[in-house]
Amino acid sequence: MFTVIGDLVGSRRLPDRAAAQRRLGDVLTEVNAALAPAQDFEATIGDEFQGATADLATALLAGLLIRLRMLEVVDVRCGYGAGEVTVHDPSRRPLLQDGPGWWAARAAIDELGRRRAARSWYDAGESVGESAAAGAAAGGAAAAAAAVGQVNAFLLTRDALVDRLSDRGRRLLDGALCGATQRELAEREGITEGAVSQQFARGVGAVRDAHLVLAAATGTFGTSQAGASYTEVSQAEVVEGER
Numbered sequence: 001m002f003t004v005i006g007d008l009v010g011s012r013r014l015p016d017r018a019a020a021q022r023r024l025g026d027v028l029t030e031v032n033a034a035l036a037p038a039q040d041f042e043a044t045i046g047d048e049f050q051g052a053t054a055d056l057a058t059a060l061l062a063g064l065l066i067r068l069r070m071l072e073v074v075d076v077r078c079g080y081g082a083g084e085v086t087v088h089d090p091s092r093r094p095l096l097q098d099g100p101g102w103w104a105a106r107a108a109i110d111e112l113g114r115r116r117a118a119r120s121w122y123d124a125g126e127s128v129g130e131s132a133a134a135g136a137a138a139g140g141a142a143a144a145a146a147a148v149g150q151v152n153a154f155l156l157t158r159d160a161l162v163d164r165l166s167d168r169g170r171r172l173l174d175g176a177l178c179g180a181t182q183r184e185l186a187e188r189e190g191i192t193e194g195a196v197s198q199q200f201a202r203g204v205g206a207v208r209d210a211h212l213v214l215a216a217a218t219g220t221f222g223t224s225q226a227g228a229s230y231t232e233v234s235q236a237e238v239v240e241g242e243r
Helices: 017-037 056-070 100-114 127-134 140-164 168-175 182-189 193-217 225-242
Strands: 002-006 039-043 048-053 076-082 086-089 096-098 120-123
Touching: 002 056, 002 100, 017 039, 017 048, 017 056, 039 076, 056 076, 056 120, 056 140, 056 168, 056 193, 076 100, 096 100, 100 120, 100 127, 120 140, 140 193, 140 225, 168 182, 168 193, 182 193
Parallel strands: 076 120
Antiparallel strands: 002 048, 002 076, 039 048, 086 096
16 A cells, blocks of 8 residues: 655644635545545545555656645645555544554655655555565665665655656646646637647656656556556657657
C-alpha cells in the first residue's frame, strides 16, 4: 500500500481557516472521484489529511492534484510512504488504523519539517529493507535506496516546476493531468491554443509527461478514469506533434 499524509502549510496565519477546511473537503472529494484510491482521502486531525493508493504513481498524482487545487487558498505538503496498513476499525471516520505504511508517510512529513522549501517527500520505510533482503545477491540494499532517491529527485524537480507556474499554468496542468487536450484547455480558459502551447513549454507539459513516464515505468497508470484519459490524450498529442 502507498500512503499519503498531507497538511496545510501556514494555515494558522489564514484569515479564514474554516473556508480553507471547507475547500480542502471539496478537493478531497474531487480527487477521490477522479482516482478511486484504495482508501479515500479524508481530513483527519487539525490541518492534516490522508489517503492510500494501490500504486505509487497514483499516490504522487493525488498529492499533486490536491496541491494544485488548494494553492489559491493555501499551500499543501505531502509525505508519501509504502508498506503494510492495518485497519482496526473500518466503521470509524477517519479510519482507526496503523502499520508500517503510515509510519513511513509520517517519517516523510517529519523530513519535510527539516526541508522547509520542499513540498513532497517519499519514505519507503520497512519496504526498503524487504526489497534489499529479497535482492541481496544483486546489491539489493543499494538498489532499494537508489529507487527511493530517484522518486525524491522526481518530486523535488516536479514541485520546483509547479512553483514557477502562474495560476493559469497550474489550472492547465490540473486539466492536462486529468485528460484534457490542449484544445479543450484553450476553450476552458478562453485563450488560443498557441497560448496553451506556451504554458506547456514553460513546464506544464514536462510535469504531465514526467507523471506519464513514471506511471508507465511502474505499469500502473490507467487504473482510474482520470488516468486512462490522461494516458490516451498524452499519447495522441505525441503522435500529433510528430506529424
